[in-house]
Amino acid sequence: MEINSNVKSRLQFPAFYLFFIMYGAQTGVGIMGVPKYIFKEAKQDSWISILLAYILLITIVSVMLVILKQYENADIFGIQVDIFGKWIGKLFGTIYILYFFFTLLSILLNYIEVIKVYLFPTISSFSMGLLFIILIIYCVLGGIRTIVGLTFFFVILSSWILFPLYDPITRMDWDHFVPMFHATVPELLKGTKATTYSITGFELLFVIYPFIQNKEKIKLPLFLGLGYTIISILIVTVISIGYFSPLDLADIDWATLNLFKNVSYSFIERLDNLIIFEWMMVILPNLVLHMWGMTYGMKRLYKISQKTTLYTASIITLIFISFIKHDKDVTMLTDSIAQIGFWLLFVYPLILLPIVLVKKKMRRPRAEVKK
Amino acid sequence: MKLIQCSLLIMVSLTLVSCIPTKEIERIGVITSRGTDQIEDGEIETTLMIYQFTKKNGMVAMPVFGKGTTIKGALENAKLESNFDLVEGKIQLELYGMELAKKGIFPYLDTLNRDARLPDSMYLAISVPTAKEILTKDEQSISNNVGEHLHGIIEENAPDHPIPPRITLQSFLTKYYDIGIDPTLPIIGIEDNIPKIKSIAIFRNDKLVGEIESKYLLLFKILEQTVKNDKFQLSLPMKPFEKYLKGYRKPSQIKDGLHIALGLVKSKEHSSLVDKQNKLFQTNITLDVNLLEISESIDLSDEKSLTLLEKEMGKKIEKRAQEIFARLQEMNADSFGYGKIYRMKQKNGKLTEKEWREIYPNIKVEFNVKTTISRHGSVD
Numbered sequence A: 001m002e003i004n005s006n007v008k009s010r011l012q013f014p015a016f017y018l019f020f021i022m023y024g025a026q027t028g029v030g031i032m033g034v035p036k037y038i039f040k041e042a043k044q045d046s047w048i049s050i051l052l053a054y055i056l057l058i059t060i061v062s063v064m065l066v067i068l069k070q071y072e073n074a075d076i077f078g079i080q081v082d083i084f085g086k087w088i089g090k091l092f093g094t095i096y097i098l099y100f101f102f103t104l105l106s107i108l109l110n111y112i113e114v115i116k117v118y119l120f121p122t123i124s125s126f127s128m129g130l131l132f133i134i135l136i137i138y139c140v141l142g143g144i145r146t147i148v149g150l151t152f153f154f155v156i157l158s159s160w161i162l163f164p165l166y167d168p169i170t171r172m173d174w175d176h177f178v179p180m181f182h183a184t185v186p187e188l189l190k191g192t193k194a195t196t197y198s199i200t201g202f203e204l205l206f207v208i209y210p211f212i213q214n215k216e217k218i219k220l221p222l223f224l225g226l227g228y229t230i231i232s233i234l235i236v237t238v239i240s241i242g243y244f245s246p247l248d249l250a251d252i253d254w255a256t257l258n259l260f261k262n263v264s265y266s267f268i269e270r271l272d273n274l275i276i277f278e279w280m281m282v283i284l285p286n287l288v289l290h291m292w293g294m295t296y297g298m299k300r301l302y303k304i305s306q307k308t309t310l311y312t313a314s315i316i317t318l319i320f321i322s323f324i325k326h327d328k329d330v331t332m333l334t335d336s337i338a339q340i341g342f343w344l345l346f347v348y349p350l351i352l353l354p355i356v357l358v359k360k361k362m363r364r365p366r367a368e369v370k371k
Numbered sequence B: 001m002k003l004i005q006c007s008l009l010i011m012v013s014l015t016l017v018s019c020i021p022t023k024e025i026e027r028i029g030v031i032t033s034r035g036t037d038q039i040e041d042g043e044i045e046t047t048l049m050i051y052q053f054t055k056k057n058g059m060v061a062m063p064v065f066g067k068g069t070t071i072k073g074a075l076e077n078a079k080l081e082s083n084f085d086l087v088e089g090k091i092q093l094e095l096y097g098m099e100l101a102k103k104g105i106f107p108y109l110d111t112l113n114r115d116a117r118l119p120d121s122m123y124l125a126i127s128v129p130t131a132k133e134i135l136t137k138d139e140q141s142i143s144n145n146v147g148e149h150l151h152g153i154i155e156e157n158a159p160d161h162p163i164p165p166r167i168t169l170q171s172f173l174t175k176y177y178d179i180g181i182d183p184t185l186p187i188i189g190i191e192d193n194i195p196k197i198k199s200i201a202i203f204r205n206d207k208l209v210g211e212i213e214s215k216y217l218l219l220f221k222i223l224e225q226t227v228k229n230d231k232f233q234l235s236l237p238m239k240p241f242e243k244y245l246k247g248y249r250k251p252s253q254i255k256d257g258l259h260i261a262l263g264l265v266k267s268k269e270h271s272s273l274v275d276k277q278n279k280l281f282q283t284n285i286t287l288d289v290n291l292l293e294i295s296e297s298i299d300l301s302d303e304k305s306l307t308l309l310e311k312e313m314g315k316k317i318e319k320r321a322q323e324i325f326a327r328l329q330e331m332n333a334d335s336f337g338y339g340k341i342y343r344m345k346q347k348n349g350k351l352t353e354k355e356w357r358e359i360y361p362n363i364k365v366e367f368n369v370k371t372t373i374s375r376h377g378s379v380d
Helices: A015-026 A030-069 A076-118 A125-141 A144-157 A159-170 A185-199 A202-211 A219-243 A255-262 A271-302 A306-323 A327-370 B002-019 B071-079 B098-103 B106-114 B131-135 B146-160 B169-177 B214-224 B239-244 B303-331 B338-345 B353-362
Strands: B028-038 B044-052 B064-068 B085-087 B093-097 B123-127 B184-191 B194-204 B207-213 B228-236 B258-275 B280-294 B364-375
Touching (some): A015 A144, A030 A076, A030 A202, A030 A327, A076 A125, A076 A202, A076 A327, A125 A271, A125 A306, A125 B002, A159 A271, A185 A327, B028 B098, B028 B131, B044 B131, B064 B071, B093 B098, B098 B123, B106 B169, B194 B303, B207 B303, B214 B280, B214 B303, B258 B303, B258 B364, B280 B303, B338 B353
Antiparallel strands (some): B044 B064, B228 B258, B258 B280
C-alpha cells in the first residue's frame, strides 16, 4: 500500500471545520456520566483534573501533529506500515479499526441504556439499534463531505443544551468546593485519567488529516475544538459537584442528565425528556465519524471497498447490541474501552514519536547518498 | 435506484416507531399528588390524586388507594383499583404521614431518585395527622382538588413569600446527604376544614424530630438564605419610645406595647466560625426593611427615634433567633448548617456525622441583627 494517501481535492475540506469535527467526535455519551467518575477520584478539586486533562490533550495532539508533519500527506495507517513494515504495521492499523468499532458499539449501547432507564424501559435494544444503524449507513454513504457537513450542523444545532443549565446553577451550593486544593497529585492524575474516556475521539485526526485542504491553518480550529469539549465537561462537572451532595454524586450514573430533571417551563413540563432525544444529535457525529474511520481504514489497509465494511460492521454491531442486555455488561465494555483507549490514544503516540523521528533521520542520509 | 433506497429507509424507520409501547392519552391517569402513610406491619398505604384527560375539568373526584411494603408495590396495588394506567411522570407533591416521618422517610425517597422518569421538581411535605386524611378532605371548602390546592399554596407562596419553605426532592436529598446540615419540610395540617401550612418539620437526617411553629417561618427562612420581598410584624416594648410619642395618646393609655408591620426588601445572612476552640459561631443578618404600619404615632422625623427603632427591632429578632436555635440544639438537628462551616474550617475538610452530632449541642452562636429602615411611607 501507499504510505501517503492520494485524496482527491474535491474531497478535501477547509481546516476551519476541524473545530466541529473535534467537538463532534469527542462529545458523546462520555459527558453524560463523567462528573461521577472524576469526582470519585479528585473530589472537590475535580476541576483541576479537567484542566490537567486539557494540558494532556494539547500535548498529545501536538505530538500527533508532529508525527503527521513528517510525511507529506499520510494517515496513521500509512505511517505505521512505513515504520513497522507491512505485517506489524497492518496489525497495528487493525487494532485502530477494532478500537473504532468497539467505541462505536459502546456509544450505542450506552445511549440505548439511557433511553431504557429514562424513557422506555421495555423497548427492544435491537429496534433502537436498527434505527441508529440505518441513520449511520445513510450518513456514511454520503461520503466524507456529507459527514463533515452533518457534524457542523449537529454541533451547532445541539449547542443550546447548555443553556437550561442556568437552573441547576441557581441551586448550587458553592460550599461543596471548600476546602480547595486538597486533592493529592495522584488523586488529581487519577481524575484526569477518568476524564480520558470522555475526551477520546481526537484520534480521528490521525485518519482525517489527509483530507484537510489548508494544513498550515490547522492549529487554531483544532485546539479551540478541543477547548470547547473541555469547557463543556468542566461546566457540567462543576455544576454537578455544587448541585448534588458529595455522597449522592458518587452514586449517580448520569449526573449530567439529572441536572436537567429540575428544569421545567410552562410550555414544557419535562425538559429532561427532550434533552435525552436531543442528545441523539450529540452522539450522531460521534457514531458516523467512527464508522467512517473504520471503513476508510479497511480500504487503506486491505483495499476492501468502503461499502462492504460499512454493511458488515453494521450487521455485526446489530448482533452485539441484541445480545448485550445487562447494564453491568455495558459498563464492563465501556470500562475496558476506556482502558484500551487510554493506552492507545494517550500513551502510544508518545512512543511512536521518537521512532518516527529517528526513522526520518536515518532515511535522509540514505536518500542523499542515492542522489 | 436511489429513490428505492430512500423509500425503503423511510419505510423501515416508520415501522420501527411502533416498537415503542403506545400510551393513549385517554387511558392514562396522571398522578399529580401522592400521599404515603404508615399502616400496621410495616406496610404503607398510598393515596393518589389523579388527573384524567377525558374528564371535563380533568380531575377525578375519587382518589385511588393502594397498599404495599414499597412505594412502587403500593402503586401496582392501586392500579388494580383504577381503570386507568397510572403514570408517575408528573407528580407535583409527595405527602408523608407524620408517623412515617418519625420513622424516617429516606426508604421511600429511593424510588423517586432511582426511577429516572420521575421529575426532580416535585415538592415534599409532611402531613398531620395522615396524608390520606388531608388528600381525601371534603373539597367543598376549597375550589379544586386538594392535591392541586396544596401544590398551589406551596408553589404560589414561594416566589414572593418565603413561606413555606419550598423544598423539592433534590434539595431535600442534598441536605440529607451533606454532612453538617439537616433538611426541613413544611407540615400541612387541617385547620377550620381547610388544609394549610401548620409548621416546619425539623429533621435529623431523615427522621422527623420536632416542629417549629409557623410564626417563626420567616425568621427561619432568613436564617437559611437570602429572602426578598416579604412582610412581617413585630411587637416591641413601649418604654424606650415614650419620649418620642407625638402625644395624641398618653403613655398610660398604651398597655400592650408597640406593634409594627414591616416590609422586608432584602435580607442577607452570613455565618462564620469565630472561635474554633470554644466552638463559637457568629451569624450576621442584615435586614433592609420598609415601615408599613405602626400602632402608635412616633416622631419618625427625628433621626434618633429611627435609630432607636432599628436597634429595638434588631434586639427582638436576635432574641427570637436565639430561641429557635436553642430549640434546634435541643433536637440535635442542624437545620442552618453550622456543621458545614465547621467542616470547611477543619484541616482536611472532613467531618463525620458522629463527630458533629456530639459537637453540635455544645456550640454557641452569636446572632447580630442589623436592620435598616430605608423608607417609612408617605407620613412621618
